[in-house]
Amino acid sequence: QSVLTQPPSVSGAPGQRVTISCTGSSSNIGAGYDVHWYQQLPGTAPKVLIYGNINRPSGVPDRFSGSKSGTSASLAITGLQAEDEADYYCQSYDSSLSGYVFGTGTKVTVL
Amino acid sequence: EVQLVESGGGLVQPGGSLRVSCVVSGFRFSNYWMSWVRQAPGKGLEWVANIKQDGSEQYYVDSVKGRFIISRDNAENSLYLQMNSLRAEDTAMYFCARDRAWEYYVDYWGQGTLVTVSS
Numbered sequence: 001q002s003v004l005t006q007p008p009s010v011s012g013a014p015g016q017r018v019t020i021s022c023t024g025s026s027s028n029i030g031a032g033y034d035v036h037w038y039q040q041l042p043g044t045a046p047k048v049l050i051y052g053n054i055n056r057p058s059g060v061p062d063r064f065s066g067s068k069s070g071t072s073a074s075l076a077i078t079g080l081q082a083e084d085e086a087d088y089y090c091q092s093y094d095s096s097l098s099g100y101v102f103g104t105g106t107k108v109t110v111l
Numbered sequence: 112e113v114q115l116v117e118s119g120g121g122l123v124q125p126g127g128s129l130r131v132s133c134v135v136s137g138f139r140f141s142n143y144w145m146s147w148v149r150q151a152p153g154k155g156l157e158w159v160a161n162i163k164q165d166g167s168e169q170y171y172v173d174s175v176k177g178r179f180i181i182s183r184d185n186a187e188n189s190l191y192l193q194m195n196s197l198r199a200e201d202t203a204m205y206f207c208a209r210d211r212a213w214e215y216y217v218d219y220w221g222q223g224t225l226v227t228v229s230s
Contacts, residue, residue: 002155002157033215034214034215036215038156040156044222045220045222045223046156046206046220047220048218051211051216051218052214089155089156091216093215097172097173099158099161099170099171099172100215100216100217101158102156102158103155104155105155105156
């Protein structure tokens with residue numbers, strides 16, 4: 001059972017901007033733990049998209065950006081491209097569970 | 112280049128045991144925590160367990176505590192997950208991942224090994 005809540009799906013036309021929310025609680029995001037985002041293309045392993053709330057690993061386009069406020073975080077994709085069709089997961093640490101927690105996952109569809 | 116290669120998955124009966132392995136290369140294995148993350152078919156990601164650099168600390172998700180054991184062999188650059196008393200709900204792809212525990216996330220993932228628990 002996921003502790004972090006995401007919308008099941010979001011969609012947009014090529015070139016548009018979409019955002020994915022990630023809602024947690026006072027024992028994870030609200031406790032100050034960072035939020036990280038992963039992209040999982042069909043049939044592949046996840047890869048880190050954003051770490052430490054706002055940071056992009058080398059090679060990740062600056063079309064992807066992250067933010068965090070209170071008990072929530074968001075991932076924004078600007079200039080949506082066909083290759084962005086994937087599942088996206090947020091992740092943080094939960095102090096009451098003493099472990100990592102993932103979001104429920106969001107499927108991004110490019111119309 | 113960082114590489115993580117899992118092996119050992121397969122079909123096992125409920126109540127049975129299985130050990131999955133992960134061999135890593137491209138980084139100093141003994142310097143990093145390591146994690147296992149699983150994904151049931153068509154479902155989301157679930158962190159399973161992680162282990163400290165020297166193996167002295169391990170943490171588990173509640174659903175596997177007392178049944179799964181994470182271990183490592185730094186001389187062999189290998190990570191293991193011993194799974195006992197397996198249940199149908201343990202059916203999943205099991206990913207090995209390099210763990211940046213001081214920043215609370217995993218940064219490199221293997222391609223996974225599939226464990227199916229069924230009679």
